[in-house]
Amino acid sequence: MNEIETTDGPAVEPDGNGPGRAVLLTTSHRVAPGLLSWPAWQALHGADEVVCADATHPQLPYLREAGIDVKQAAPTAEELVRACAGGRTVLVVATAEGDRRLTDGLARLAGSGRVPMPDLELLPGSYDLPGARLLDLVQVMDRIRVECPWSSRQTHQGLAKYAIEEAYELVEAIEATGNNGNNGNAGTAEDGASDELREELGDVLLQVVFHARIAEEAEDGTAFSVDDVAAGIVDKLVHRHPHVFGEDTASTPEEVKEHWLRTKAQEKQRTSVxxxxxxxxxxxxxxxxxxxxxxxxxxxxxxxxxxxxxxxxxxxxxxxxxxxxxxxxxxxxxxxxxxxxxxxxxxxxx
Structure with missing residues (x-):
C-alpha cells in the first residue's frame, strides 16, 4: 500500500489503477464528538487510509473506538495525491478550522495540469444545529470571566445598569427598523437598521450569559448556570402554550393570550393583579x-x-x-x- 509520506517532494506521475480519491472530512466542534453522519462513517470505514494532523482532535477517541486506524500526519497536497495513486482512497479528518494549506495546495495542483488528480470530495461529517453558536458564546464568556481583569470582578449589582442601557438601545433599534419606510433610501436604511438590531440583540444576550456565568460561582447553595436559565424558560414556554404542546386549542391571538394569563395565574398564585x-x-x-x-x-x-x-x-x-x-x-x-x-x-x- 502507498501510505502518506512525511517528506516533501515534487509531484510525480502516479502509477497503478487510476488517481484514486481524496476525502476531506469536516466536523463541527459544536456537536458532541462521535455524532457523525452515516455517509461519514461509511467513508471512514471504506477508506484505505485515514489521517489527521491534530493529535487532540475531539473525534479521534471515538474513531479509534469504532475501529478506525487514524494516523497522525499533515500531508502536503503533493503527498496526498501520491498516497491516492493506484486507485486508493485517503480520508483526511480536518481540524475545526479546516486545512487551508492543504486545500489551497490541491487547488494549485489541479490548476497546473501537471498530474492526474484524484477525485476530490468535501464531506461534512456533522453540521451545526440551530443555536449552536450559543455554545461559543458560553465558552468565550467562561474564559473572559477568568482571564479579564474587569469582567472577573463584576457582580449582578454592578452589571444591572448595563442591562437597562442595553434594553433601551434594543428598543431604539427596533423602533428605527420600523421607521425605515420614511427614508427615501429605504434599502440602505433597512440594511443598517437590521445590522443595528442584530448587534443590540447580541448585547442583550451577553447580559443574560454574563449574569448566568456569575451565578455559577455562588457558594450559598443558590448557584445556577445558563443551562438552568434555558431549561427554565423552555419549561415555562411549554407550560404556557398548551395549544401547541398539549391538547388545548387556540385559533386567535386573543385565545393564546387567555391561555397564557390563565396558566401564569396558576403558576404564580398571586393575590393582586x-x-x-x-x-x-x-x-x-x-x-x-x-x-x-x-x-x-x-x-x-x-x-x-x-x-x-x-x-x-x-x-x-x-x-x-x-x-x-x-x-x-x-x-x-x-x-x-x-x-x-x-x-x-x-x-x-x-
Missing amino acids: TEGVPLGQPALALTAKLASRVRTAGLDVPLPTGDGIGYDLLAMAVRAEAEGTDPEAALRAAARAYRDAVREAEAPGA
Missing part, C-alpha cells in the same frame, strides 16, 4: 401595564384624582392603553420629532 409589575420601569410604561392588568381582570377601578400634571398624564396613559396605543412608544416618537425640530432650528441659516 399588581403583583409582578416592576415599579422601577418608566412611568408611562408602568401606568400602561397596570391599566392592562386591570382591564384584563375586568376590574372597575376609578382613576385617582388630584392636582398636578402627574394625574393628567396618568389619565392620558390609561386612555392610550385602552385604545391599543403604547404611551411610552408614542411619547418617544413625539420626542424624536421634537429632536428633529431642534436640529432644524440649529442648522445654519435656519
